[in-house]
Amino acid sequence: MKFSQLILANLFRKKVRLLLTLGCFAVALFLFAFLAVVKKAFIGGADLASANRLVTINRVSIIQPIPLSYRDKIARIPGVESVTHDNWFGGVYQDEKNFFPQFAIDPENQRKVFPELIVPEDQWNNFLKDRQGAIAGARTAKRFGWKIGDRIPIKTTIYGTNSAWEFVIDGIYHGKRPEDDETQFWFQWDYFEERVPERLKGLTGWYTVKLTSPDDALRVAKTIDAEFANSPYETKTETESAFAASWAKQFGNIEFLILTIGTVVFFTLLLVTGNTMAISVRERTGELAILKAIGFKDHSVLFFVLTEALAIALVGGLLGLALAILAIPALGAALNGLLPNLVLSKSMIAVGLGFALVVGAASGLLPGIGAMRLRVVDAMRRI
């Protein structure tokens, strides 16, 4: 493009200012990516949740158990395709810092209800035959270097004895989608049931119910809760996404917090870059007037100013996102799996770039319009 030399020369006119403005964009986009990833990790469960799954917990709290005997009653409700139950184990592997979620699962129904978490058939069959068998998520297995056949001792902190429960890794599961949680650790319900204190036998943490159609969600949820109303273990049933959202809310209103920080960053960036562009254009009033005097049209001048602003936004934005791509896995590692879904998705990158370009265009627009409207005679008088 024949105007590129002029645009590049103007961009590099004040190198320190250019670097600082690029830095401003880079930091803002890095922060944007970071916040987006953390938000997704906290509340993304709601997005990942299947529309045709319900979660049934004890009406009092999720830490209160519900009877295993509910399973068959739930399974008989019209609209229920399958039902599975899980229990939180909360054990410690070697050190408390090595957190990952462990669940006692119902092997019979686990894969029917969670088809998106894939275990190779042979590994699953070995697991079914192994009372101490366990299936580890791919990320957790990679994190600790586990292989099939490894014996994994996990100390219980909830179920009585302080001794380690020993498991054998029979399989490793992968999620179908990159965002799927691959940090979980599953083991046999029977092994769990056999070792928990007597008072906890015959109880489970929660049920996950798979529906034949998402349209039945409200009706089935009401029917389940009505079924167990006025019993010692009343239930609360909601969609998996509502359950995930209310789970995330336990940490506070993360979405609001992140939105607030993001908004402050956006407007700060807009003001800083807008001011920089305005100064840059004001400094060049005489030059812009000369360009117009020798025949450059108003829209050409606007084009130059906007192109500069957009180029800074694009390069700064890409720098920030590149930094985020490098830094986010390191952050995930540093958090020891506390936030399992720290993934900077392509859509987040696209939104980030869009955000940078919108800020760039907005910051260049007012000075650009000012330059466009500049009267040559007035500008020449000011030189």
Add this chain to the structure above:
Amino acid sequence: MVSVDNNGNSSSLVQVRGLNKTYRRGGEQIQVLQGLNLDVDKGDFVAFMGPSGSGKTTLLNLLGGLDVPTAGTVSVAGDEITHMSSGKLTEWRARHVGFVFQMYNLIPVLTAYQNVELPLLLTRLSNSKRRQHVETALSIVGLAERIHHFPRQLSGGQEQRVAIARAIVSDPTFLLCDEPTGDLDRKSADEIMALIEELVSQHGKTVLMVTHDPVVAARAHTTLHLEKGVLVEASKSRQNVTAGGVA
């Protein structure tokens, strides 16, 4: 010859008729030009002199299509520019006018070559054609060896030469020079004036120049004096330039 009855040749390159320019400052109206007439033929070199505030630069701006008159008309090579839209006027300037300013007004971040190339970016010329034109213009002003120098690496006189090369590179109909030597020492000013004379005598350019300096004005074919917006005197008149004003 000075005339107040607009009796110039109808084929004049520049024809100004009844030109008025009034500014409003606060509640006050300031009449800068008052019914000015002017005819300039192709190849002429005219100097406008006059005290500050007499309207010299305003006249130059009107002739160059940078400003619009309150009344009257300006025609250049048959184009009546006073009623052109802003966009059309911009296109017209690109084709017909070469500007030379007192402060050179080069783009500091562009080299001499890139500065001179600017008007050609508005044309459909190929890269190689543009290069050819730029090199020719810089050769004419004697700066062929300095094409990759930035303005800060040039003396004032050299900067003005680059500005002149920028003004002539697209072969405009006429050059408008606003105090082209105003910021130069006498030696550099002489060199610039010699260059402008050469453009007139050897390249057939038409030059309209504003100056405060009688020595510089004496180099022009004709000197016209503006006082309070009226052309009141013409000296060294050659038959092909007539000027007047209705006071």
